[in-house]
Amino acid sequence: MTPVALTLAILLVPVVMSGPSAPAPQAAPANPIGTAVLGFKERVAGYVKVHNDAESKVPKLTQTNDPAQVTGRGAALGAMIKSLRPAAKEGDVFGAAFRRVLEREVRKDFQQRPAADRKALIHELPANMKVAVNMTYPTELPLATFPARLLSKLPDLPPELEYRIVGYHIVLRDVTANIVVDVARNIVPTIPS
């Protein structure tokens, strides 16, 4: 789906949902992609509320000469967020419907890339890294660069969150707390042989 199509899909949903006559209860959604994206955005907004709540409960981080404060504050924020969503599980933010949208976009993007480009991208990925919701992203491992063109096809995220590729998975990562917020498994294609 192109950015234009994605935008149209999102824009059309409120029109459909707020129309003068309510759709029949059994009718299929007129715009399932837009609905999936909207649902995802609502769940993202819900996570940001948790993030902000956690922010208010740990010391504010400003610029500092003390590296212990830099690393300590990130860890404290991460711990606070984990404590506020202890039962968080995979799919809570992505959701099943949006996961399908995401998978289609990722696979389409990879199909359009030259083999060398795909290999270069995969080459950067942390090897054999295990991911789980609420885990701290290990600072010993690199954060694989997220392909700019693919990023432009996905819904924008607030500054608290980012998409990342880990192995064959897409994760939502809390930028400041450095924790994995959600995981969409096995949607990044393997390297072509």
Add this chain to the structure above:
Amino acid sequence: MKTASLPRSASIPAFLLALLLGGAAPLTSSSSTLAAQAAARATAKVGPNAAAATIAPKAGKSVRFAVIGDTGTGGSAQYEVGERLNESRTVFPFEFVLMLGDNIYGGERPQDFIKKFERPYKVLLDLKIPFYASLGNHDDPNQRFYKPFNMGGQRFYTFEKDGVRFFALDSNYMDQTQQDWIEKELSTSKNTWKIAYFHHPLYSSGARHGSEADLRTVLEPLFLKHGVSVVFSGHEHFYERLKPQKGITYFTSGGGAKLREGNIRVGSAMTAKGFDTDRSYMLIEIADKTMHFQTLSRTGTLVDSGSVQAVTPPAPPPSSDAAVR
């Protein structure tokens, strides 16, 4: 393309090496600098000294800075490059340092910031030489809060030094927010010199990573539209000066500590100069519309030098009124 192997300064008298390599810095330096160098040599340990190969500034008043990339290993090579920077500064008094990302490899515990940044560059930090960091793929974005990196708490930011405008970008995550920011900042900048720096090279002859074509489709049109003259990147652990690409000069300077030996593809049509046999760093001087660059190695030899002219940004399109007339 590889450069010819250069002799190590340890085996050749410093002044002779400087003459051989065309870096006649000591002969043109001020008397006080000469005295300082002489004193330094008198007490120096046996080994390389980059002062001999460093080219002195060409203009009385200019913007002078150093460029280092992929530095944060905490290993001996990083410390050696740090020493060479100190030595070069006795001849070429740079006022600040650009960091091209991968500032802290591996763990990012408090002691890592000390071992992989504060100690290797202690002399410069003690002299209050500011470092302006960009984020690499090995960097936790929380580094933006570490004051010695001067990022102002931002993943991407801009600053100006005596009329030269710098744009530090986060090439790990080029989302729409950052693209909008770049477009706005570039379009409102009236500076003759606009210099962008970030971790991933848009053009590279590296066999391991190569050009970041994806990122290039996003950034290059903005750079061309708004008159960016020079781009510095790291990521590849070597030095490469690219032939100008659509009028923009690209440097890869990612050999500040790590080395990917022999990784520049032999015969690459893009390479103007390559150096992948040792670590390296750059020294830059900008005066009026000319930028002079020099690249030195961990062993204190000059591996590249030259100059670049500022590009003239394309004229804005005529207004609709003008078009009607």
